Every structure is written in structure tokens, then in C-alpha cells.
Amino acid sequence: MRRMLNVPFGYKLILPYLLCLLLAVLTVGMFAYAHSVSSLKEKTRDNIQGTLRQIRDNIRYRTDDIQRISDMLYYNYNLQNALRRYDQGWYSYETMTKTLMPTLANLLNYTASNIGLSLYLKNDTLPELFYKDGQQNPLLSTKRYEIFHLNRIQNEDWYGGLEFSRQKAGHSLWQQIQRDERDGNISLLQRLDDVQRGQEMGLIRVRVQIRDLLDSVDYRKVGEYSTLMVLDNQGNTVLKSSPEGVAGDVKASAANRLLLSEPLDGLGWVLEAHIPNSLFDESANKVRRMTLVVCLVSAFVLACLGIGVSSYFSRRIQKIVGSLNAFRDGDFQKRISYKGNDELAQIAAAFNRMGTNIEELIHKNYVANLQKKEAELESLQAQINPHFLYNTLSSINRLAQFGDIQKLHVLVQELAKFYRLSLNRGEILTTVGKEIEHAKAYIAIQCIKYGDRMAVYYDIDPAALEYTTVKLILQPMIENALEHAWFGSTIGIRLVVEKRETDIVFKVIDNGVGMSADTIQQILDPEGPRMGYGIRNVDSRIKLHGGSGYGVNIASRSGIGTCVQIRIPCKM
CATH class of the missing domain: 3.30.565.10 (Histidine kinase-like ATPase, C-terminal domain)
Structure with missing residues (x-):
């Protein structure tokens, strides 16, 4: 008992310190591991979701480009004025050669994609202009425009199902009609109205290849062993992008995969990404190993420091605590003064240098952020x-x-x-x-x-x-x-x-x-x-x-x- 009482106070202090240290390191390590894994999964999920949004925006840019072509034709008042006339002879020829054909030819140059522009007109005094296609998809070779009379399609089932009469003026929709599904195309359909008189004048149809609209759908943008799919409103697969080694039905293995999706507005389709869980498990294993190493190193370093400073703790730590409290309150001018050249003196000197550096960094960071904000605003306003x-x-x-x-x-x-x-x-x-x-x-x-x-x-x-x-x-x-x-x-x-x-x-x-x-x-x-x-x-x-x-x-x-x-x- 006497030998236990004679144990120096520093050694008595270090034993509970080591126990608390091990408990703290273990708790912090478990929390850090759980938080790191959760953050990593969430970050990876957000990155993939952001990539899906970029792909969605690229597809939206393509569809908007096609929509602009249709809208430019819809709001062409000069063309509407010409289509109101039902005169034959020279006026019909002049309308075709000087108004209708140049307008359609110019619209084809507004996009780099091969498109087919078809115009179905109620005005049957104007002649038709079309190409007799064979079995090959005409959009594979060139852009082209065609002019038909509306009575050619008025008895078609797809035309009767459009129900444009229930929609507002200028309404358009994407739909596969006639040979579109066989050729891998899709058409943007929009009723051509007399905007001033509120009367139907015909139908605008812009055809484009589905692969041109969805050329940004590539699984390599998401990650290895992932699959990207585009599904229509019936749940049918329009396009699938996956590595050669990944085969079979990805929906059947949904338990082992993360599913993310983004709606493709306008088309009515959905973009889905199927990411294997192994992608997250590999990252989680790396975090687990790193957390274990950090905890062990931290415990060892802190134990050594505790043994070295235990004899000085009761008298000198208060100065450090006081300075830390001042830092917490925002007073970075607080300094520590120690005599001697021991560890605490070095810590005090390092602490003082840190305070000086923090003050300088805060000032520099404030000035840099202000300059950056001004530069961003100057760029935005320009x-x-x-x-x-x-x-x-x-x-x-x-x-x-x-x-x-x-x-x-x-x-x-x-x-x-x-x-x-x-x-x-x-x-x-x-x-x-x-x-x-x-x-x-x-x-x-x-x-x-x-x-x-x-x-x-x-x-x-x-x-x-x-x-x-x-x-x-x-x-x-x-x-x-x-x-x-x-x-x-x-x-x-x-x-x-x-x-x-x-x-x-x-x-x-x-x-x-x-x-x-x-x-x-x-x-x-x-x-x-x-x-x-x-x-x-x-x-x-x-x-x-x-x-x-x-x-x-x-x-x-x-x-x-x-x-x-x-x-x-x-x-x-």
C-alpha cells in the first residue's frame, strides 16, 4: 500500500488518461468511419445524380433545338399570310418558290443533326413535294423537307389520336408514327395554326433519329460496370448502354444495384442508372482501413504526449486553455509566454506562430474572397x-x-x-x-x-x-x-x-x-x-x-x- 501511495502524481494521472484516451479514440474512430462511409456514399450518389442531370440537360438541349425549328415555322406570319390564299396558277407557283420552299430550306440549316421536315397543308392549291424513299432510313444520308396535302393523313389512326383540338395553340408532342419505329426515328408533331384567325392550317412534323437525341447516354460517364437505360412511358427500353461484360436483365438484379433516375421532360421518357453496390463496398473498405490506421497512430501519439506532459499538466495547461478559449471567442491576438525550452515552451511558440498565421490567413482569405466575388460579378454582368x-x-x-x-x-x-x-x-x-x-x-x-x-x-x-x-x-x-x-x-x-x-x-x-x-x-x-x-x-x-x-x-x-x-x- 505504501508503494502505491509513493507513486508519483504524474503516473497516477496518466493511467485514467490512457483509459479515457483509448475510449475517446475508439468512439471518434467509429463515428468517423460511419460518417465517412455515409458521406462517401452520399457524395458518390450526388456525383452520379449530377452526371445524370448533365445527360438529361444535353438531351433537353437537343429536343429544344428541334422544338425551336418547329416554333420558327409555327410563328412565321409571312408563311401564314401566304397559306391563306387559295389562288391557283402563278400565285401558287410563286408561293412555293419564293416563300414556302426557301423557308423550309433555311430551317434545315439551324441544326447540325440530320432531320426530316414535313409540312401537311390544308391548302390543296399548292403542289406537293416529296421523295420516294426505299427501305433505308432517309435520315441516315441527308436533311430533307417535304410538302404534303393534309388529306393524305386525315384518315390515319395516329393522326386521329393526336387530339390537338383539346390542346392550346402551339402545343407539340413527340411520337413515333408511320415508319419511325422501324427506322429508329421519332417525330415532333405540332399543329400549324393561323395565329391571327385561330384556324388550323396544317401539321408540322420534324423527324430526328433517336440515337442523335440520346448520343450523350454513355455508361462510361457514370462508372465501370454501370448501366444506363432510357425507358418510354410504357416502361419499354428505348436505349441501353452498358459494358460488354454486363449482360442480362438489370432489373432482375435490383437487390445488388442502386437505381437512380431522371425524367426526360418533353419526351415523356425516363433516364435510369443502375450502379452495382460493389462500387460502394470497395470504397468503404478503403475508408475502414484508413480509419483504423489513423486511430492507432492517433492513440499512440496522444499516449506519448500524455506521458510527456502529465507532470506539467496541472500548472501550465491553464495558460493553453485560456488562450484556446480566447481563440474560440475570436481573440486571435492572445499569446502564451513560457520560460525555458521544453515541450510546452515549444508548443507555446508554435501556438503563437499559429495565431499570427491565422490572423494573416483570415485577412488574406477575406481579401481574396472579396476580389473573387467582384470578379465573378464583373464576369456575370458582362x-x-x-x-x-x-x-x-x-x-x-x-x-x-x-x-x-x-x-x-x-x-x-x-x-x-x-x-x-x-x-x-x-x-x-x-x-x-x-x-x-x-x-x-x-x-x-x-x-x-x-x-x-x-x-x-x-x-x-x-x-x-x-x-x-x-x-x-x-x-x-x-x-x-x-x-x-x-x-x-x-x-x-x-x-x-x-x-x-x-x-x-x-x-x-x-x-x-x-x-x-x-x-x-x-x-x-x-x-x-x-x-x-x-x-x-x-x-x-x-x-x-x-x-x-x-x-x-x-x-x-x-x-x-x-x-x-x-x-x-x-x-x-
């Missing part, structure tokens, strides 16, 4: 929607074809002004007057596109024109209204600019469909879904340069309209 430029150039092309020189001159002039003001010599800031000019140039371009269906009103305070603002804050709001706010066939937009005591307020008001409070909250939420990104970008840039008290506010009521208010500080 981007102009490529679809806007694409559509504007398409409008220029059509005006040039139709010989409307006056509108063509105005459109080119406003487009040049729009990009000149957008670039702004690389500057982030501009004046309120120039920002309004930029918005007016954009509106002028859109007015040529929409004509009488679009009305714009201005209420601008001249006292606000010379103040400074972040550039490109009005155009995204107007563009968003033109994309989402249509209520019927017309839209009215009012642009208000007024100077208050210390603020300048912009308002973009429309009489469109409006939006719900949940949608507004999602648009303005920095962590929300990728919707209303242009509005969120404007709000972020204004807050960066003006402060958190400024930015974008949205008020809307369904069926009445939306008011987007932008508030910036008055700065010269």
Missing part, C-alpha cells in the same frame, strides 16, 4: 444572353429577306447601341441616363420583334440621370418580364425612375400573369434554386457596391401583374 443575340440576328436575317430596310436599319442601330452601352469600356459603374438608354435600346429591339403586342411606357425623373449606378440592372428585369409575364397575346410594361432624398428607385411594372409569394421568395433567396438568376445577380451586385440596405424588391399578384423595384444610393 454576359449577354446568347439567345437574345441569336434571336436578334434571326430577326435581322428575316428583315433582310423581306426587304424591310427601315426596320432593319433601326434594329441594327439599336443592337449596336445595346452592346456599346453593355461593354461601357469595361467599367462596372455607369450613369442612370446611360442605363436607361441601354434599357431603351433593348426595348426597341423587342418592339420590332413583338410589334403591336408589346406596349412600353416611360416615367423618368430628369433629376436622376446624372447619378451613378451599377450597369446592367434594368435589362434583366425587362427580359424576365418578356419571358414569363405574358398574359394572353399582349403585354404592357412601364419603366419608372425617380429620385428621392438619398435614394434612386427604378420600377419595372408589367400587367402580366404575376407570381406567387413562394416564387418571389425562391427568386431572391441566395441559396435557392436556379431560377430568376438574373434578378438575383442584380441584387447581389447592388448590395456589394451599395450595402445590404439596397437591392431588389418584388411585389406581385397573380392575374394582375408584377412590380420589380430596384433601390440604389444617390452617388455622383
Whole structure:
């Protein structure tokens, strides 16, 4: 008993320390292993799901490209005007050669894929134009367009089952008809309407090979021994991509596989990925071995350190605890002072260096993040929607074809002004007057596109024109209204600019469909879904340069309209 009492306090202290150490390392190791395996599986699942979304987006891009071709034909008012005439003779020949055939030929050049464009017309005064195909799929060789009379297909079962009469104008659907299933094709069908009179004029059919739409479906993008499948709305396999060594029915081995899926909107199909569980088990074994090694090394190192510092623990550890508490509270200027050159003195010196480095790293990281944020915002605000430029150039092309020189001159002039003001010599800031000019140039371009269906009103305070603002804050709001706010066939937009005591307020008001409070909250939420990104970008840039008290506010009521208010500080 006397020998036990004479044991130094350091040794008495190290024994329970070692027991606690082993228990702590074991607990942390088990938790770290379980958490690491769970995180690894979740990360792998998220990565694969992200890959499926990329494949889905690639397919959606292809289908949207085909849809744009059909829409361009559907909204071709010059073509509709020509198809209203039932005159024969020279007028019929002129309509075919100068309007119908050039229009179809130009549409074939809007996509790189081999497509077949067929037009079924009620106007039987126009001659038919088609190719007599053999047994080979015509899309394997070239693009082509054909013109038929609608009475050729009016008695077909597939045409009677379309039920376009129940759908809204401009509705389209994907369906395999006639030889499509045999040739591996699929057709986009859209009724051709007289938009002004609301009468049916025919049917638009755009054929494309299924393998062209689904060329991005490749199992190698997901992982080895995985399988990618595309299923139609009946559950039938449209396309399957898997390694040569994987055979049989993947659905039969579902217990040994992880199933992930993504819907292919528009087509009505589903993209499925079947991933073997062995892919996760191999990674989990690596994590298990690594966790065991780390726990053993940690236990050994901590035991050695505990034995070395046990005699100094009761007196000197309080200084370290006090400094750690100061660090926890955000005081990184706290330092430890020890005399001597022992381990605690070295720890104190290392601790002091760490505090200095942390202060420097926090400052550098803050500055770097601020510069990165400004660079990202500068890049974002310099981007102009490529679809806007694409559509504007398409409008220029059509005006040039139709010989409307006056509108063509105005459109080119406003487009040049729009990009000149957008670039702004690389500057982030501009004046309120120039920002309004930029918005007016954009509106002028859109007015040529929409004509009488679009009305714009201005209420601008001249006292606000010379103040400074972040550039490109009005155009995204107007563009968003033109994309989402249509209520019927017309839209009215009012642009208000007024100077208050210390603020300048912009308002973009429309009489469109409006939006719900949940949608507004999602648009303005920095962590929300990728919707209303242009509005969120404007709000972020204004807050960066003006402060958190400024930015974008949205008020809307369904069926009445939306008011987007932008508030910036008055700065010269």
C-alpha cells in the first residue's frame, strides 16, 4: 500500500488518461468511419445524380433545338399570310418558290443533326413535294423537307389520336408514327395554326433519329460496370448502354444495384442508372482501413504526449486553455509566454506562430474572397444572353429577306447601341441616363420583334440621370418580364425612375400573369434554386457596391401583374 501511495502524481494521472484516451479514440474512430462511409456514399450518389442531370440537360438541349425549328415555322406570319390564299396558277407557283420552299430550306440549316421536315397543308392549291424513299432510313444520308396535302393523313389512326383540338395553340408532342419505329426515328408533331384567325392550317412534323437525341447516354460517364437505360412511358427500353461484360436483365438484379433516375421532360421518357453496390463496398473498405490506421497512430501519439506532459499538466495547461478559449471567442491576438525550452515552451511558440498565421490567413482569405466575388460579378454582368443575340440576328436575317430596310436599319442601330452601352469600356459603374438608354435600346429591339403586342411606357425623373449606378440592372428585369409575364397575346410594361432624398428607385411594372409569394421568395433567396438568376445577380451586385440596405424588391399578384423595384444610393 505504501508503494502505491509513493507513486508519483504524474503516473497516477496518466493511467485514467490512457483509459479515457483509448475510449475517446475508439468512439471518434467509429463515428468517423460511419460518417465517412455515409458521406462517401452520399457524395458518390450526388456525383452520379449530377452526371445524370448533365445527360438529361444535353438531351433537353437537343429536343429544344428541334422544338425551336418547329416554333420558327409555327410563328412565321409571312408563311401564314401566304397559306391563306387559295389562288391557283402563278400565285401558287410563286408561293412555293419564293416563300414556302426557301423557308423550309433555311430551317434545315439551324441544326447540325440530320432531320426530316414535313409540312401537311390544308391548302390543296399548292403542289406537293416529296421523295420516294426505299427501305433505308432517309435520315441516315441527308436533311430533307417535304410538302404534303393534309388529306393524305386525315384518315390515319395516329393522326386521329393526336387530339390537338383539346390542346392550346402551339402545343407539340413527340411520337413515333408511320415508319419511325422501324427506322429508329421519332417525330415532333405540332399543329400549324393561323395565329391571327385561330384556324388550323396544317401539321408540322420534324423527324430526328433517336440515337442523335440520346448520343450523350454513355455508361462510361457514370462508372465501370454501370448501366444506363432510357425507358418510354410504357416502361419499354428505348436505349441501353452498358459494358460488354454486363449482360442480362438489370432489373432482375435490383437487390445488388442502386437505381437512380431522371425524367426526360418533353419526351415523356425516363433516364435510369443502375450502379452495382460493389462500387460502394470497395470504397468503404478503403475508408475502414484508413480509419483504423489513423486511430492507432492517433492513440499512440496522444499516449506519448500524455506521458510527456502529465507532470506539467496541472500548472501550465491553464495558460493553453485560456488562450484556446480566447481563440474560440475570436481573440486571435492572445499569446502564451513560457520560460525555458521544453515541450510546452515549444508548443507555446508554435501556438503563437499559429495565431499570427491565422490572423494573416483570415485577412488574406477575406481579401481574396472579396476580389473573387467582384470578379465573378464583373464576369456575370458582362454576359449577354446568347439567345437574345441569336434571336436578334434571326430577326435581322428575316428583315433582310423581306426587304424591310427601315426596320432593319433601326434594329441594327439599336443592337449596336445595346452592346456599346453593355461593354461601357469595361467599367462596372455607369450613369442612370446611360442605363436607361441601354434599357431603351433593348426595348426597341423587342418592339420590332413583338410589334403591336408589346406596349412600353416611360416615367423618368430628369433629376436622376446624372447619378451613378451599377450597369446592367434594368435589362434583366425587362427580359424576365418578356419571358414569363405574358398574359394572353399582349403585354404592357412601364419603366419608372425617380429620385428621392438619398435614394434612386427604378420600377419595372408589367400587367402580366404575376407570381406567387413562394416564387418571389425562391427568386431572391441566395441559396435557392436556379431560377430568376438574373434578378438575383442584380441584387447581389447592388448590395456589394451599395450595402445590404439596397437591392431588389418584388411585389406581385397573380392575374394582375408584377412590380420589380430596384433601390440604389444617390452617388455622383
